[in-house]
Amino acid sequence: MMQWPDGKRAAAAFTFDLDAEAVWLGFDPANASRPGVLSQGTYGPRVGLPLILDRLARFEVRATFFIPGVNAEVHPAAVESIVAAGHEIAVHGYHHVAPASLSRDEEARELELAIAALGKIAGSLSGYRSPSWDVSPHTLELVEGAGLAYTSQFMDDLRPYRHPGRRLIELPVHWILDDWPNFMWSADQGTRTIRSIEEVEPIWRAEFEGIRDLGGLFVLTMHPQIIGRPYRLPLLEHMLEFAVSSSDVWTATCREAADYADRQLAAEPGSHG
Ligand SMILES: [Zn+2]
Numbered sequence: 332m333m334q335w336p337d338g339k340r341a342a343a344a345f346t347f348d349l350d351a352e353a354v355w356l357g358f359d360p361a362n363a364s365r366p367g368v369l370s371q372g373t374y375g376p377r378v379g380l381p382l383i384l385d386r387l388a389r390f391e392v393r394a395t396f397f398i399p400g401v402n403a404e405v406h407p408a409a410v411e412s413i414v415a416a417g418h419e420i421a422v423h424g425y426h427h428v429a430p431a432s433l434s435r436d437e438e439a440r441e442l443e444l445a446i447a448a449l450g451k452i453a454g455s456l457s458g459y460r461s462p463s464w465d466v467s468p469h470t471l472e473l474v475e476g477a478g479l480a481y482t483s484q485f486m487d488d489l490r491p492y493r494h495p496g497r498r499l500i501e502l503p504v505h506w507i508l509d510d511w512p513n514f515m516w517s518a519d520q521g522t523r524t525i526r527s528i529e530e531v532e533p534i535w536r537a538e539f540e541g542i543r544d545l546g547g548l549f550v551l552t553m554h555p556q557i558i559g560r561p562y563r564l565p566l567l568e569h570m571l572e573f574a575v576s577s578s579d580v581w582t583a584t585c586r587e588a589a590d591y592a593d594r595q596l597a598a599e600p601g602s603h604g
Pocket of ligand 1: 348350354423427462463
């Protein structure tokens with residue numbers, strides 16, 4: 332079982348994917364001419380983000396923001412506000428396009444553009460999460476080749492592990508611990524419903540407790556355009572309170588968790604924790 336700092340039993344990372352309009356353009360480039368659709372994304376940097384930064388400051392939690400590189404150019408003030416508040420910036424593609432739908436060259440170009448755009452504001456970057464968690468066969472090689480240290484996009488463990496044959500550390504995620512599938516209603520998918528936080532909170536808390544019991548890393552993935560709505564912000568507050576009041580859990584940024592896991596796993600490359 333992985334050892335965590337200061338004798339802690341487990342770790343927790345709060346992550347936000349600041350997709351803004353890019354996620355809607357990634358779903359369908361024709362959305363460029365649907366300003367109503369795009370406005371759902373605009374809410375993220377414009378309204379949701381400041382509300383989230385306020386909650387993170389209140390609970391003194393530093394988070395990791397995975398951002399499509401294009402948003403460093405479309406929403407520079409939002410990205411700057413995240414850096415100014417002391418949070419980590421990490422790469423989430425350039426356009427929000429699933430790597431699995433790209434050629435190797437296109438994916439390499441996306442990564443290069445994203446690192447350049449985000450690096451201008453954030454300085455050094457160490458993390459990567461693929462748009463829509465839809466990784467290609469080339470993603471790990473390209474991300475490692477670009478000098479990044481960790482990814483957070485696979486669903487095959489509850490603990491950080493080293494990708495076999497690579498230096499890259501994985502911080503595993505899951506759809507369960509993502510506000511998008513739990514809350515996102517879309518006009519194009521009318522069968523989905525808008526859920527109350529009372530439906531989702533027990534799921535997230537039970538995952539937290541289960542991962543804690545197993546000595547793992549709880550990675551919660553949220554989107555400012557979703558969790559940043561007024562009725563959902565209390566769920567973020569409850570999870571932050573739950574994490575910081577759990578004295579046996581280390582709350583860390585992804586970079587910190589990956590750095591720590593890298594040292595812990597140094598003796599056993601390619602193994603699952
Ligand atoms: Zn995304």
